[in-house]
Amino acid sequence: MSLAIESRSPRLAVLIDADNTSAKIADGLFEEIAKIGEASVRRIYGDFSSTRMKSWADILAKHAIIPQQQFAYTSGKNASDITLVIDAMDLLHSGRFDGFCLVSSDSDFTRLASRIREHGIDVFGFGEQKTPESFRQACRRFIYTENLLQAASGGQPRPDAAKKPLVEPKEAIPILRKAVEQVVEQLESGDGWVLLGSVGKSLANLAPDFDSRTYGFRKLIDLVRDIGTFDVDHAEGKAPRIKLKSATESKRRSGGRR
Structure with a gap:
Protein backbone atom coordinates (compact mmCIF):
# COMPACT_ATOMS: atom_id res chain seq x y z
CA MET A 1 0.00 0.00 0.00
CA SER A 2 1.42 3.36 -0.99
CA LEU A 3 1.16 6.37 1.27
CA ALA A 4 0.72 9.85 -0.15
CA ILE A 5 3.48 12.18 0.98
CA GLU A 6 2.21 15.61 1.91
CA SER A 7 4.50 18.40 0.77
CA ARG A 8 5.64 20.58 3.65
CA SER A 9 5.39 24.36 3.64
CA PRO A 10 8.68 26.29 3.67
CA ARG A 11 10.10 26.34 7.20
CA LEU A 12 10.65 29.92 8.40
CA ALA A 13 12.52 31.54 11.29
CA VAL A 14 10.73 34.69 12.49
CA LEU A 15 12.98 37.11 14.40
CA ILE A 16 11.36 40.30 15.74
CA ASP A 17 13.18 43.42 16.89
CA ALA A 18 10.78 44.62 19.62
CA ASP A 19 12.58 47.97 19.93
CA ASN A 20 11.65 48.89 16.35
CA THR A 21 8.31 47.13 15.87
CA SER A 22 4.82 47.91 17.15
CA ALA A 23 2.86 45.12 18.80
CA LYS A 24 -0.22 46.33 16.90
CA ILE A 25 0.95 44.54 13.76
CA ALA A 26 1.23 41.09 15.37
CA ASP A 27 -2.03 39.63 14.01
CA GLY A 28 -1.43 40.92 10.49
CA LEU A 29 2.23 39.90 10.64
CA PHE A 30 1.57 36.22 11.29
CA GLU A 31 -1.30 36.13 8.80
CA GLU A 32 1.11 37.48 6.16
CA ILE A 33 3.85 35.03 7.15
CA ALA A 34 1.36 32.15 6.89
CA LYS A 35 1.03 32.99 3.17
CA ILE A 36 4.78 32.38 2.78
CA GLY A 37 5.29 29.29 4.91
CA GLU A 38 5.39 27.82 8.40
CA ALA A 39 6.72 30.02 11.22
CA SER A 40 8.69 27.22 12.91
CA VAL A 41 10.76 29.56 15.09
CA ARG A 42 9.19 32.68 16.62
CA ARG A 43 11.51 34.82 18.70
CA ILE A 44 11.36 38.43 19.83
CA TYR A 45 14.24 40.49 21.22
CA GLY A 46 14.10 43.34 23.70
CA ASP A 47 14.16 44.45 27.33
CA PHE A 48 10.79 43.21 28.54
CA SER A 49 11.42 44.64 32.01
CA SER A 50 10.75 48.04 30.42
CA THR A 51 7.20 49.42 30.69
CA ARG A 52 7.21 50.35 26.99
CA MET A 53 7.42 46.64 26.13
CA LYS A 54 4.17 45.82 27.94
CA SER A 55 2.16 45.84 24.69
CA TRP A 56 4.36 43.02 23.35
CA ALA A 57 4.41 41.12 26.64
CA ASP A 58 0.61 40.99 26.59
CA ILE A 59 0.41 39.12 23.26
CA LEU A 60 3.43 36.80 23.27
CA ALA A 61 1.37 33.78 24.35
CA LYS A 62 -1.30 34.39 21.68
CA HIS A 63 1.22 33.89 18.87
CA ALA A 64 3.58 31.50 20.70
CA ILE A 65 6.45 33.98 20.46
CA ILE A 66 9.48 33.20 22.62
CA PRO A 67 10.91 36.34 24.28
CA GLN A 68 14.67 36.75 24.35
CA GLN A 69 15.23 39.05 27.31
CA GLN A 70 18.09 41.54 26.98
CA PHE A 71 18.59 43.99 29.83
CA ALA A 72 19.75 47.47 28.82
CA TYR A 73 22.83 47.60 31.06
CA THR A 74 24.43 50.46 29.15
CA SER A 75 22.73 53.41 27.50
CA GLY A 76 23.29 53.58 23.75
CA LYS A 77 24.28 49.92 23.41
CA ASN A 78 21.69 47.66 21.78
CA ALA A 79 22.32 44.15 23.09
CA SER A 80 19.04 42.99 21.53
CA ASP A 81 20.31 43.59 17.99
CA ILE A 82 23.51 41.68 18.67
CA THR A 83 21.62 38.74 20.17
CA LEU A 84 19.23 38.64 17.22
CA VAL A 85 22.14 38.53 14.76
CA ILE A 86 23.89 35.76 16.71
CA ASP A 87 20.72 33.67 16.83
CA ALA A 88 20.09 34.26 13.13
CA MET A 89 23.54 32.96 12.21
CA ASP A 90 23.14 29.92 14.48
CA LEU A 91 19.79 29.12 12.88
CA LEU A 92 21.21 29.69 9.40
CA HIS A 93 24.07 27.26 9.92
CA SER A 94 21.71 24.63 11.34
CA GLY A 95 20.49 24.17 7.77
CA ARG A 96 16.92 23.61 8.95
CA PHE A 97 15.24 26.69 7.45
CA ASP A 98 14.03 27.69 4.00
CA GLY A 99 13.64 31.36 4.84
CA PHE A 100 13.98 34.09 7.46
CA CYS A 101 11.50 36.80 8.42
CA LEU A 102 13.32 39.80 9.89
CA VAL A 103 10.87 42.17 11.55
CA SER A 104 12.44 45.59 12.08
CA SER A 105 12.74 49.07 10.59
CA ASP A 106 16.42 49.26 11.52
CA SER A 107 18.98 49.47 8.71
CA ASP A 108 21.52 47.76 10.99
CA PHE A 109 20.09 44.43 9.80
CA THR A 110 21.01 45.11 6.16
CA ARG A 111 24.23 43.10 6.34
CA LEU A 112 22.49 40.24 8.14
CA ALA A 113 19.87 40.02 5.38
CA SER A 114 22.57 40.09 2.70
CA ARG A 115 24.62 37.42 4.50
CA ILE A 116 21.65 35.06 4.75
CA ARG A 117 20.81 35.50 1.07
CA GLU A 118 24.41 34.75 0.13
CA HIS A 119 23.64 31.24 1.43
CA GLY A 120 20.73 30.95 -1.00
CA ILE A 121 18.11 31.41 1.72
CA ASP A 122 15.20 33.80 1.22
CA VAL A 123 14.80 36.80 3.52
CA PHE A 124 11.44 38.50 4.01
CA GLY A 125 11.63 41.88 5.70
CA PHE A 126 8.82 43.57 7.61
CA GLY A 127 9.14 47.20 8.68
CA GLU A 128 7.64 50.66 8.55
CA GLN A 129 7.62 52.78 5.40
CA LYS A 130 10.48 54.82 6.89
CA THR A 131 12.79 51.77 6.76
CA PRO A 132 16.02 52.73 4.92
CA GLU A 133 16.25 51.52 1.33
CA SER A 134 19.42 49.53 2.04
CA PHE A 135 17.54 47.06 4.27
CA ARG A 136 14.53 46.91 1.95
CA GLN A 137 16.69 46.09 -1.05
CA ALA A 138 18.64 43.44 0.86
CA CYS A 139 15.48 41.36 1.27
CA ARG A 140 13.87 39.16 -1.34
CA ARG A 141 10.60 40.83 -0.42
CA PHE A 142 9.84 43.68 1.98
CA ILE A 143 6.37 44.29 3.41
CA TYR A 144 5.41 47.59 5.00
CA THR A 145 3.91 47.00 8.44
CA GLU A 146 1.44 49.84 7.83
CA ASN A 147 -0.23 47.48 5.36
CA LEU A 148 -0.60 44.86 8.08
CA LEU A 149 -2.56 46.96 10.54
CA GLN A 150 -5.87 45.23 11.06
CA ALA A 151 -9.05 45.75 13.03
CA ALA A 152 -9.24 44.02 16.40
CA SER A 153 -12.12 41.75 15.34
CA GLY A 154 -12.32 39.39 12.38
CA GLY A 155 -8.90 40.26 10.98
CA GLN A 156 -10.46 42.61 8.44
CA PRO A 157 -8.45 45.46 6.94
CA ARG A 158 -8.99 48.89 8.47
CA PRO A 159 -12.05 50.62 6.96
CA ASP A 160 -9.91 53.60 5.94
CA ALA A 161 -7.26 51.49 4.21
CA ALA A 162 -8.58 52.12 0.69
CA LYS A 163 -9.33 55.78 1.42
CA LYS A 164 -5.87 56.61 2.68
CA PRO A 165 -3.21 54.74 0.70
CA LEU A 166 0.37 55.12 1.86
CA VAL A 167 1.27 56.29 -1.65
CA GLU A 168 -0.96 57.73 -4.39
Missing part, protein backbone atom coordinates in the same frame (compact mmCIF):
# COMPACT_ATOMS: atom_id res chain seq x y z
CA PRO A 169 -1.72 55.11 -7.11
CA LYS A 170 -0.24 57.24 -9.91
CA GLU A 171 3.17 56.93 -8.22
CA ALA A 172 3.19 53.25 -9.20
CA ILE A 173 3.20 54.04 -12.93
CA PRO A 174 7.01 54.25 -13.46
CA ILE A 175 7.82 50.92 -11.79
CA LEU A 176 4.84 49.19 -13.45
CA ARG A 177 5.89 50.53 -16.84
CA LYS A 178 9.45 49.32 -16.29
CA ALA A 179 8.23 45.86 -15.26
CA VAL A 180 5.97 45.53 -18.31
CA GLU A 181 8.72 46.68 -20.67
CA GLN A 182 11.12 44.19 -19.09
CA VAL A 183 8.71 41.28 -19.62
CA VAL A 184 7.95 42.37 -23.19
CA GLU A 185 11.68 42.42 -23.95
CA GLN A 186 12.30 39.03 -22.32
CA LEU A 187 9.42 37.34 -24.12
CA GLU A 188 9.89 39.32 -27.33
CA SER A 189 6.16 39.99 -27.31
CA GLY A 190 5.41 41.53 -30.69
CA ASP A 191 1.97 42.84 -29.76
CA GLY A 192 3.00 44.12 -26.32
CA TRP A 193 0.58 41.92 -24.35
CA VAL A 194 2.05 40.16 -21.30
CA LEU A 195 0.59 38.06 -18.49
CA LEU A 196 -0.03 40.03 -15.29
CA GLY A 197 1.56 37.17 -13.33
CA SER A 198 4.82 37.66 -15.23
CA VAL A 199 4.68 41.38 -14.48
CA GLY A 200 4.24 40.57 -10.79
CA LYS A 201 7.39 38.42 -10.80
CA SER A 202 9.31 41.18 -12.55
CA LEU A 203 8.11 43.71 -9.96
CA ALA A 204 9.36 41.47 -7.14
CA ASN A 205 12.84 41.51 -8.68
CA LEU A 206 12.83 45.23 -9.48
CA ALA A 207 11.37 46.46 -6.18
CA PRO A 208 11.24 44.06 -3.20
CA ASP A 209 8.94 46.49 -1.36
CA PHE A 210 6.33 46.79 -4.13
CA ASP A 211 2.86 45.97 -2.80
CA SER A 212 -0.46 46.94 -4.35
CA ARG A 213 -1.80 47.50 -0.82
CA THR A 214 0.63 50.41 -0.46
CA TYR A 215 -1.40 52.15 -3.17
CA GLY A 216 -4.76 51.27 -1.61
CA PHE A 217 -5.63 48.09 -3.55
CA ARG A 218 -5.76 44.47 -2.46
CA LYS A 219 -4.88 43.12 -5.91
CA LEU A 220 -2.42 44.20 -8.57
CA ILE A 221 -5.03 44.03 -11.33
CA ASP A 222 -7.23 46.54 -9.49
CA LEU A 223 -4.31 48.96 -9.20
CA VAL A 224 -3.49 48.55 -12.91
CA ARG A 225 -7.09 49.23 -13.90
CA ASP A 226 -7.31 52.32 -11.70
CA ILE A 227 -4.25 54.16 -12.99
CA GLY A 228 -5.43 53.80 -16.61
CA THR A 229 -1.97 53.60 -18.18
CA PHE A 230 -2.46 50.01 -19.36
CA ASP A 231 -5.01 48.07 -21.40
CA VAL A 232 -6.36 45.08 -19.49
CA ASP A 233 -7.58 41.83 -21.07
CA HIS A 234 -9.20 39.52 -18.53
CA ALA A 235 -11.47 37.12 -20.35
CA GLU A 236 -13.45 34.67 -18.21
CA GLY A 237 -11.46 31.58 -17.36
CA LYS A 238 -8.18 33.05 -18.59
CA ALA A 239 -5.24 34.65 -16.83
CA PRO A 240 -5.26 38.47 -17.04
CA ARG A 241 -2.98 40.21 -19.54
CA ILE A 242 -1.96 43.85 -19.75
CA LYS A 243 -0.40 46.11 -22.35
CA LEU A 244 0.98 49.62 -22.19
CA LYS A 245 -1.44 52.06 -23.85
CA SER A 246 -0.19 54.02 -26.83
CA ALA A 247 0.80 57.64 -26.25
CA THR A 248 -2.33 58.77 -28.12
CA GLU A 249 -4.64 56.64 -25.96
CA SER A 250 -3.01 57.81 -22.73
CA LYS A 251 -3.26 61.44 -23.78
CA ARG A 252 -6.92 61.02 -24.71
CA ARG A 253 -7.67 59.41 -21.32
CA SER A 254 -5.90 62.17 -19.38
CA GLY A 255 -7.68 64.79 -21.40
CA GLY A 256 -11.04 63.22 -20.58
CA ARG A 257 -10.35 63.53 -16.86
CA ARG A 258 -9.95 67.29 -16.97
